[in-house]
Amino acid sequence: MNLQEIKINSNMWDVIDYVNDMFDEAISHNISDIHIEPTSEYILIRFRQDWEFILKDKLDAVNTSSLITRLKVLAQLKIDENKKPQDWKISYQSERLKQKIDIRLSTLPTNYWEKVALRVLKQDASLTDLEKLWFLDTNLAKIKWVLESKYWIILMAGPTGSGKSTTLFWLLKHFDPLKYNISTLEDPIEYDIDFVNQSQIKPEIWYTFASGLRSLVRQDPDIIMVWEIRDLETSKLSIEAALTGHLVLSTIHTNSASATIQRLTNMDIEPFLIASALKMVISQRLVKKICPHCKAIHNVDENIKNKIKEELADIIDPDEVDQIDFYKWTWCEECNWTWYKWRMWVHEVLVLDEALEKSILSKAPAQEIEKIARGEWMTTIVQDAILKAAMWETTVEEALKLG
Ligand SMILES: [Zn+2]
Numbered sequence: 001m002n003l004q005e006i007k008i009n010s011n012m013w014d015v016i017d018y019v020n021d022m023f024d025e026a027i028s029h030n031i032s033d034i035h036i037e038p039t040s041e042y043i044l045i046r047f048r049q050d051w052e053f054i055l056k057d058k059l060d061a062v063n064t065s066s067l068i069t070r071l072k073v074l075a076q077l078k079i080d081e082n083k084k085p086q087d088w089k090i091s092y093q094s095e096r097l098k099q100k101i102d103i104r105l106s107t108l109p110t111n112y113w114e115k116v117a118l119r120v121l122k123q124d125a126s127l128t129d130l131e132k133l134w135f136l137d138t139n140l141a142k143i144k145w146v147l148e149s150k151y152w153i154i155l156m157a158g159p160t161g162s163g164k165s166t167t168l169f170w171l172l173k174h175f176d177p178l179k180y181n182i183s184t185l186e187d188p189i190e191y192d193i194d195f196v197n198q199s200q201i202k203p204e205i206w207y208t209f210a211s212g213l214r215s216l217v218r219q220d221p222d223i224i225m226v227w228e229i230r231d232l233e234t235s236k237l238s239i240e241a242a243l244t245g246h247l248v249l250s251t252i253h254t255n256s257a258s259a260t261i262q263r264l265t266n267m268d269i270e271p272f273l274i275a276s277a278l279k280m281v282i283s284q285r286l287v288k289k290i291c292p293h294c295k296a297i298h299n300v301d302e303n304i305k306n307k308i309k310e311e312l313a314d315i316i317d318p319d320e321v322d323q324i325d326f327y328k329w330t331w332c333e334e335c336n337w338t339w340y341k342w343r344m345w346v347h348e349v350l351v352l353d354e355a356l357e358k359s360i361l362s363k364a365p366a367q368e369i370e371k372i373a374r375g376e377w378m379t380t381i382v383q384d385a386i387l388k389a390a391m392w393e394t395t396v397e398e399a400l401k402l403g
Pocket residue numbers: 291292293294295329330331332333334335336337339
């Protein structure tokens with residue numbers, strides 16, 4: 001796209017109206033991020049929707065100062081500070097949409113003024129929407145069963161950007177905050193939840209996940225959510241908290257449930273501590289979702305069909321795989337001729353039982369842990385994705401990419 005060809009909209013008559021309109025549009029179109037990018041001649045305003053950028057506006061550079069000042073005022077940031085990055089949250093009340101929404105603002109000094117990035121935070125209500133998390137019924141049942149007991153560790157595993165925190169919050173929402181003391185250590189605080197004690201860690205003043213956890217256990221908590229287990233100290237403290245009668249929820253940067261267990265063992269934590277404290281690992285990834293408006297049956301070639309049979313061998317009879325119809329997109333206006341406009345999650349839910357505990361005690365490698373878990377009816381991420389392809393939600397090609 002040639003920047004010069006894009007029309008300038010220099011009619012920012014009123015900066016307050018302009019910002020309100022921009023926020024309203026972002027909220028009603030499900031925009032996740034707004035980028036305000038000053039250049040020498042223009043300010044570009046770009047929206048990110050489902051991982052794609054949409055150019056929203058190109059304003060004359062004379063508007064830079066007033067636009068950025070307005071945003072800083074809303075976020076209660078220092079207006080005259082433009083040499084250092086700043087961030088804070090805007091509580092935006094839309095008169096037109098009759099909605100209140102939080103928007104996280106962060107500034108970064110650049111060679112032209114400051115770049116501003118805004119993250120439109122999902123509302124609390126969307127966190128309770130089970131359907132949106134796309135768990136298979138069998139996995140949902142396992143999760144609910146594990147949440148009944150409140151004295152162990154539950155870990156969310158996945159790479160960066162796989163939406164671990166959304167699922168973690170959904171788990172947290174399972175508990176009535178008025179019946180328990182729920183406390184969190186976060187970085188950053190993304191969603192406000194009423195009656196949950198949310199604390200932002202600040203490593204620059206030595207308020208880390210580890211030091212925070214030490215203070216938190218003295219606060220008589222029932223449920224503790226630690227944003228991320230990154231190091232030995234945090235993992236040891238989390239295990240200690242679980243073994244002294246707390247439910248601990250956290251995330252870890254690993255690619256599968258079984259790899260998570262191996263990762264903890266590699267961190268030099270005593271296997272018996274892992275075996276007695278860890279109860280469930282949910283691993284998740286994002287896959288492209290087929291456009292519901294233009295999906296149609298497609299013939300999967302023999303090669304792919306054989307791979308599916310191989311992947312599903314322990315749960316579905318190969319002959320049955322031949323009976324399944326798989327779908328694909330055909331392109332349409334609704335998906336802007338990009339079938340992957342939407343994404344969805346696929347999961348694997350590993351619940352520890354006696355056999356798995358034994359494998360942890362013997363420091364079994366990830367492959368062996370996975371083999372045992374599959375023997376106890378854990379569907380792997382690839383299987384979960386193929387099953388969702390069989391339910392016409394995604395494509396088999398997309399599912400097999402995860403293997
Ligand atoms: Zn379509």
